[in-house]
Amino acid sequence: MENELLLECQRNDRNAQRKVYEKMAGKLHAVCRRYLKNDEDIEEALADTFYKIFTKISQLQNPDIFEAWARKIAVNECLQKLRANKALYISLEENLVQSPDTTVENLSxxxxxxxxxxxxxxxxxxxxxxxxxxxxxxxxxxxxxxxxxxxxxxxxxxxxxxxxxxxxxxxx
Missing domain, CATH: 1.10.10.10 (Winged helix-like DNA-binding domain superfamily/Winged helix DNA-binding domain)
Structure with missing residues (x-):
């Protein structure tokens, strides 16, 4: 991520924030999708992630680690959502979740x-x-x-x- 773009985000430049969102949304959506199944939960975690990124970007000391920092925020948002749903506290004997519309034949x-x-x-x-x-x-x-x-x-x-x-x- 370009240092100048991140500095503009620290100054609350909406255009810079949009550019960062466009560059990072796909990557962070993939992170959220690995943790959460429900599309609404994924979108909520992603929105919360970007809110935290843009409100706490001034705390980022090293712009070179921006992507790792953003990923960590996304992971933490997903974990918070799972904790709120009490989904982390399951027994090992719990049956596997079944998804009736999942087909794997045609996927990479x-x-x-x-x-x-x-x-x-x-x-x-x-x-x-x-x-x-x-x-x-x-x-x-x-x-x-x-x-x-x-x-x-x-x-x-x-x-x-x-x-x-x-x-x-x-x-x-």
């Missing part, structure tokens, strides 16, 4: 994997995303979600096992 592998993540319970999906995709260690995940490290590890293991089963059952 990446889209297949994203669709398969939707079959996981939300708590497991959040931990899988935080660990496998975002790269957070279990200790930090545990702190973020107010769970034990052991719970983070067992939920990740559960998610991996279910994803393997789904990959096999879908012949992917």
């Amino acid at each position: 592998f990446e889209k297949d994997l994203l669709n398969l993540l939707n079959f996981l319970p939300e708590g497991c999906r959040a931990i899988f995303n935080l660990f496998a995709i975002e790269g957070y260690p279990h200790k930090e995940i545990a702190t973020m979600l107010s769970i034990s490290e052991g719970t983070s590890k067992s939920q990740l293991n559960f998610a991996r096992k279910k994803l393997q089963e789904l990959l096999i059952s879908q012949n992917i």
Whole structure:
């Protein structure tokens, strides 16, 4: 992201904010989609993310890390939404969520994997995303979600096992 554009955003320049939104909306929407299934929740988390980006951009010390900073805000917004829905506190025995309109035959592998993540319970999906995709260690995940490290590890293991089963059952 261009440093000048970010400086203009710090001065509340609406045109600069629009440009940042246009450049980042797709990336941040993809982040939100990995954590949330409901389109309304995704859009709400995305809107909250951009609100926080534009109201707290003056706190950004290093413009070179803007994208990572924005992603972290998006992840935190999604986790807050999951916490509000109490979706993070599920048992490992909970049945997998089924989506009747999900077809995987005509999708690329990446889209297949994203669709398969939707079959996981939300708590497991959040931990899988935080660990496998975002790269957070279990200790930090545990702190973020107010769970034990052991719970983070067992939920990740559960998610991996279910994803393997789904990959096999879908012949992917």
